[in-house]
Amino acid sequence: MKFGVVVFPGSNCDADCHHAVKNVLGAECDYLWHQDTSVAGYDAIILPGGFSYGDYLRTGAIARFSPIMAAVADFARAGGLVLGICNGFQILLEAGLLPGAMRRNAGLSFRCEFVNVRVENAATPFTSAYQAGQVLRLPIAHGEGNYYADPATLAALEAGRQVVLRYSEPDGRITPAANPNGSLGNVAALVNKEGNVLGMMPHPERSSEAILGSEDGRGILTSMLQYLQRRRAR
Amino acid sequence: MYLVKVYVTFKKGILDPQGVTIQGALEALDYKSVRDVRTGKYMELRLEAPTAEAAREQAEEMARRLLANPVIEDYRLEVEEAQA
Numbered sequence: 088m089k090f091g092v093v094v095f096p097g098s099n100c101d102a103d104c105h106h107a108v109k110n111v112l113g114a115e116c117d118y119l120w121h122q123d124t125s126v127a128g129y130d131a132i133i134l135p136g137g138f139s140y141g142d143y144l145r146t147g148a149i150a151r152f153s154p155i156m157a158a159v160a161d162f163a164r165a166g167g168l169v170l171g172i173c174n175g176f177q178i179l180l181e182a183g184l185l186p187g188a189m190r191r192n193a194g195l196s197f198r199c200e201f202v203n204v205r206v207e208n209a210a211t212p213f214t215s216a217y218q219a220g221q222v223l224r225l226p227i228a229h230g231e232g233n234y235y236a237d238p239a240t241l242a243a244l245e246a247g248r249q250v251v252l253r254y255s256e257p258d259g260r261i262t263p264a265a266n267p268n269g270s271l272g273n274v275a276a277l278v279n280k281e282g283n284v285l286g287m288m289p290h291p292e293r294s295s296e297a298i299l300g301s302e303d304g305r306g307i308l309t310s311m312l313q314y315l316q317r318r319r320a321r
Numbered sequence: 322m323y324l325v326k327v328y329v330t331f332k333k334g335i336l337d338p339q340g341v342t343i344q345g346a347l348e349a350l351d352y353k354s355v356r357d358v359r360t361g362k363y364m365e366l367r368l369e370a371p372t373a374e375a376a377r378e379q380a381e382e383m384a385r386r387l388l389a390n391p392v393i394e395d396y397r398l399e400v401e402e403a404q405a
Binding site: 192 | 337388390
């Protein structure tokens with residue numbers, strides 16, 4: 088199974104993702120340059136965290152027009168697995184591969200800390216290694232993670248069980264106090280209707296080994312690998 | 322040559338965290354009359370076009386595709402003739 092990590096000017100979690108996939112997960116992994124125009128031969132694409140194009144204009148707004156994003160969009164439409172982490176999530180929203188938009192965090196502070204998230208849907212290619220209702224301890228680091236969608240879109244996301252992770256208390260209760268950025272519905276991660284594109288604000292690659300303070304994020308990558316192996320076996 | 326002024330603002334009903342914070346700061350300075358603060362972006366584009374209408378059409382497309390995010394933002398354009 089071959090993963091590709093897209094490197095945009097300003098990506099700063101690309102090496103972390105590459106390390107987590109290659110050395111922790113043990114899968115093949117390449118860096119893909121933002122000016123590449125093809126993702127042929129890859130089984131999964133990761134858009135890593137960082138500050139693509141300096142986050143000028145809006146987070147993810149300029150990266151969305153990078154040449155490689157047309158290939159990533161085609162790959163996603165054909166059913167390929169795409170994971171957007173933090174800035175990668177913002178890019179997926181700007182590209183329209185996931186619905187909604189990000190605003191500045193409520194309170195305006197950049198939040199860099201461990202948070203708790205509850206697994207809302209364990210039946211996706213990104214979360215099958217978890218149990219529904221399981222609470223994960225994952226790190227966040229962002230200034231614009233305040234998710235917004237209009238009421239009709241949000242209702243459709245809820246009805247389709249597309250909210251995959253929600254900021255929660257350590258015991259799993261969903262409260263305003265557990266929400267670090269003001270996101271509607273405490274949304275921390277979303278999957279598209281087809282289930283093959285996931286955007287998440289917490290960093291699974293930064294919580295994939297005990298030495299990092301949490302291994303809870305590794306399940307995202309493990310789930311992806313297992314999904315790809317099952318798909319290939321069919 | 323035309324000068325296009327682009328104003329990008331949050332749609333009505335979208336919480337503007339920066340606006341809320343600025344309003345709080347104004348209150349702290351004892352400006353009690355302020356009921357609401359909304360922030361936005363202002364951009365100036367100087368562009369070549371045969372007519373003002375053509376300049377507006379070009380800028381509309383740029384605003385729709387990149388300058389504003391239609392999910393949360395509205396935009397307004399002003400077009401003026403400018404020195405080349």
